[in-house]
Amino acid sequence: MTNSSSSKKQGQDQPELSGPTPKSQRTKMGKSEDNDKKNLVKKLKDLEISIPIVYGNIAFWLGKKASEYQSHKWTVYVRGASNEDLGAIIKRAVFQLHSSFNNPTRVVESPPFELSEAGWGEFEVAITLYFHSDVCDKPLNLYHHLKLYPEDENSSMSTKKPVVVEFYDEIVFPDPSEAFLARMQGHPAVNLPRLPAGLTLPPPIPVEDATKRRKGDTKDHSLSQWFTNFSEADELLQLAAARQQVQAHIAKLRRQISLIDGQHQQFKSSSEP
């Protein structure tokens, strides 16, 4: 891959990095050989930026203060998986609530992207994330079913311990723009790709204010004690173990098949006149 990159550096650096690659340059790539094409696809894939997020809700039962229409106080939010500030990426978040709420379309313009309300019912919240212009011009939709009541019906609801439902996900930008890449260098919330050699990025424009940044993260959030820590290590272990098992089974079966084939071969040949 390095060979091809160095040789094709001149011709292909430009199309690689500019976000919306002009079609003419794409046709040039189309005419190159298969190998190079494959490498190119790989290269572009490697340039994807992914942002691990966690979205969900925390709901507190109001206990004595609960009324018929407001039995729980809940907060629905989108946060960085490691509680980092997402403000550099997300411009605003729109939470679409149930129509029974006043102004069901709630817009949150700055991080932390969360919304607190009081209510009694569970419904699906449609979260739309709008990104900054250099990041992506298309919004992304998430759906979260608000949970107020604990899974276990028998467990009593306490005002102290909330019901927490969180989901881990990653926002993937398969084809990030140069500016975005540059800006994200060194950002803690972002999984950056391994940049190929010879890639020159423009220097990042310092947009954010240090104080603003600090406000945006959820590390010291009041609810941070309830946040779940998602670690991929367990999952990976689980998957690796499973894969090993399956591979063992496969090997066994393959041996069995070769045995049977051998027998068939024998029988076939022996029955020939």
Place this chain on the structure above:
Amino acid sequence: MDAKDILGLPKNSFPPLEKKSRPPKESQRKPDGISREVYALTGGLAPLMPAIEASQLKKKPPPLEKVTWQWLPFTSSARKDNLHLYHWVRVVNGVPPTGDYSFAKYNKSVDVIKYTDEEYDKYLTDPVVYQVVTVGSRLTSITRIGRNEQHDAFLFLLLLLASSLGRDNFLCGALALLFREMWTKEETDQLFDLCERFDLRFVVIADRFPSSRTVEELKDRYYSVSRAILIARAPSSGDVAAHALVKEPYNVSQEMERKRALSMVLSQTRQQERRDEEVLIEAKRIAESRIPPKVAEEPQLVSSNAGAEATERAIPGETVSPSNAQLSSMVAPTPLPDNASTLASLRMLRVYLRTYALEQMVQAANASAGLRTIKRVEQTLQDLGVNLKPRVPTKAVCAEHLELRREILTWLNLQKQVQYKEAEGSSFRDGSYGETPGTPKLLHRGGDQDRTFVPDSINFGAERVGKKDQKRKAPGAPSAHKRPRKLKASDLYASQERIQGTEKASCWDMHVYKLGIGIPDIFESLGRDVEIGQDCKNQLSEPHRTPFVDYSALQNPCQKKNKYLLETEEPRVE
């Protein structure tokens, strides 16, 4: 009695009440028309709602008018002869219906043009003029001035011959042909009369026509006459220009050609049809391959990768590489069960969630498998303790998850393959019993069995592995399963493997092959003291050996066959 004492006086009051309640109940219990049990279905009581009585349904609404039917005479405007017939008529309130006979309106006829004699002489004579040029006494040219020139060459030849050779015969023949061509007034009148009588049903007219003329000729004459009359009668040419007959005159030659072609198609044999279809398909394919692909560049870029992968997986039907590339590029917009194409479609989105991407990839992987297989994969995942949807879907986790799914699919396919092979083996052995040419041969070739076992298995293994990767459902597997599993020696052999497991079976195989014995002898030796697992030995006890009896008969099939041969040969010899 004791109860009475216990209860005391009030008891006396009950019986009369009870008796009272019973008779009315009993009278209630006797409904008319319905048996007691059925009535009990309603709870023993009459229904609360008044049911619709059958008698109500049979009632007719009171008639508004007085209707009688009378046998009355009638006439029809369609008839010209004033015939009076009778029929039943629905008379309402004493007033018979008015109006014409209801079917008279269907008496339609075609407006056949009627020409007068003057018109005929003026416009409709059928001149077939031959301009004969003679130089001296020799005929140099004959030009025909008239309508169609079908028989021109023939006539010309005839006339030529007639003039140069003996006149009479040929000339007569030529003249006869000429007359046949021409339409006399008589004939035209006859034709028109028939046309009117039979409403332009030319098939019937042709049948009834006195001199034998084809349908096309008749049509031709009729339409040309009609056309001529129309044009002649029209005040100005513009008026009739729109008329169908004027715009598109009857074209005899075209009609004849068309009918000929139709009859050819009708009489085409099935083979010809098939050949025509094949040719059309080829033509279509060639035409399509010439059309440049309209797909966007990007998918084409990846789809050519897909194409390379697809050729490995042997998309059926496409062996030519350029057409393959075209096919894959044209198919690219639709969701292919291919990794590269899902990746491409994901890349088309500017932004997406990892879980969404995983879903797409899983769907793509599942597209090639049936619903049952998908369920089995999910079940396996659960058994292995893996979440169907990973809780922490990072890039690495998703990749691992997909790989795991793929491996499970491979595993399931392998399981199927093993089943299929075992079934194949048993069926194969069933078949081989029937067709063994001769055991002596097998015995003779016993030495050949020493052939090394391992290389064969390797070859086969490689072949099979290659096929497995294509993830095709093993053909014939269902049919193998459908075969009734009689407890035969082959079954025993196959089941033995399954019971003992692969390791033991392999030992058994090695043993067998080391002995260098053929099939019949294996089973012979099963009865003897050959080293086999204890479990298997139980299976080989006496009761199971009964199938072998047949087999022992087959052990000398050669003998049997010879007997048969001898039987048939005898008469021949004699």
